[in-house]
Amino acid sequence: MSANPDPQVLLGDDDVAWTPADATELYRVDAWGAAYYHVNERGHAAVMPTGEDDLSVDIAVVVEDLRARGVPFPVLIRFQDVLQARVRRINRAFSTAIEEAEYDNVYRGVYPIKVNQLHEVVEEVLEAGQPFSMGLECGSKPELIAALPHMEDDQALLICNGVKDATMLRLILAAQGLGKPVLPVLEKYTEFVEFMRLAEELGAVPRLGVRVRLTTSGSGRWRESGGDRSKFGLSIPEIVKLVEVLHSRGHPESLELLHFHLGSQISDIQILKQAVKEITQVYAQLHRRGVPVKFLDVGGGLGVNYDVGYSSDDPGIGYSLQEYANAVVYSVQEVCEQQEVPTPALVSESGRALVAHHSVLVVEVLGAYTKDRIEDDFAASEEDHAIVQRLSETLEWVRQRGGEAPTLAQLSEAYHDAWEARNEADTLFSLGYLDIEPKALAERLYWSICYLVLDRVAALDPDPVPPEFVELEEQLVDQYLCDFSVFQSILDHWAIGQGFPIMPIARLDEEPTRRALLVDLTCDSDGKVSHYVSARDDKRFLPVHALRDGEAYDLGFFLMGAYQDIMGDAHNLFGRVAEAHVYADAEEPGNYYIEKIIPATSIRDMLASVQYFPNDLQRRMNTLIRHKVAEGMIRPKAGTELLEQYMSCFHDSTYYDTRAK
């Protein structure tokens, strides 16, 4: 054993060669990869984009390709085939359930565009969903405006949730006039009154849906407050009143859809079943009163396993896609049979489960911060400062005791001695009694002692580990500085502690011998990833490889496709990252081609969003420089060059540019 070991190295087993299968297990790829992501035999992260055959694309190869094309990092890679595969998979899960149950109606899914509004994503979902008449869901006026022109298929639904003003309601009525099944889901009774008034103005028979306020409420982090306190939905008395109005106008068939939404990431399938049964009872009651509702819409919430089993309060998603579809189909059928009413067409609004898997954010590690340690062969001499000598003795003691298995108490004492000496050095330095060189030596000796003590503690394997050593470990772990912003790219991690799978995209055939805390570019202490998906007990750190000089180290952030890459805030004015849209193709080298690259937000656009404009900035900068030229501080030519240099920055991306020389 070296005299200056790294406690992290000891975590592995030196005797057995590390294989890609070990990496698969360590990063729990099987748990979140969902048949799409895996580690290939070269030790690279790879994707099987269709999830149906064994065509595989090596992500590290795509990344090198993008780098060679000069795409700035971080870069978000969209695997469009994964998106299509998810659309097919969800539709097939429902058709399988429908066939097996001999359910006498169809499934018509809709994609809620708020989950990822990017035009290509919406188009891709619609294209893959075409054979299934997949539709869209919108929750605001701009989303309605974006979605409406895409409703080519007259069978595909456009469901409009959210609060709707008269402009929206009129537009919905107009679209209905075109024969499109554009259904507003009315959330409040007043909205119904307004909708009926506008329909009357137009002389149209309106088509509508209502959100039913259920007694069942969701579970988990994203639970929407259901039940009586919910701000959403019509109560049972309101629904009774609404039906009376429709009857009195002679058009009970206007009410076409009943809807509920339990919130995202439903963790307990029993709650879903309960809600489905409850709404089906409402449906059956209405049917028997001459209101032939066509659609039952069970909302979104189909879960995605990001960080399975990360902690006890997050049990992960305990059901499969097929179980979800079965739960809906069989529950509706059961109630309909019991109430002897025909079955409705089924609608679900799964967003996350459709789009989360398709994108991967690739982030470069810019550097590792480790604590500076002393050389293995360092020995203090008589000439060294007394503090340095003391620390050197302590280090020697811990080293020597290595063979004799020191006790926890002895290690604790050694650590305290070191801490005191270092503290003394700091105090003397700040008072001017210690030179900078011995201070540097004292610090390096201190860190060496800390590493060694932790190593010995780990060998003792105490349970529990004393808090001071837990804390020390957090201080000693490497910080890997990553070229991205938590607030732009993984907002949910910061906001609600959502864990995302993160794994190096190469070197997975090599044991990761270090553990790191990932920190981002923002000047914010929250700009870090605070827990990780791994098979290790300690989820505070990510197992990583030591960086190599002159070699990029890229981390993949997986399952980024839902909510994250659309929600980012402009913390420190970091903008959207560059994007590459990748398609699988067995005929192409590497089994893929890059269809499109979307540049990152430029500094110019980012600044414009907060009202700084190039013309004005240029004028100010120019004035500033001209004054200095007039004062004789710089030559006019240098002034002009400085202005050009400044202005050329406007086109850059907002992130750290590793290509800049």
Ligand SMILES: *Cc1c(COP(=O)(O)O)cnc(C)c1O
């Ligand atoms: C957000 C939302 C969805 C999508 O939920 P997921 O959890 O992403 O499936 C569906 N319907 C409504 C009404 C929503 O607000």
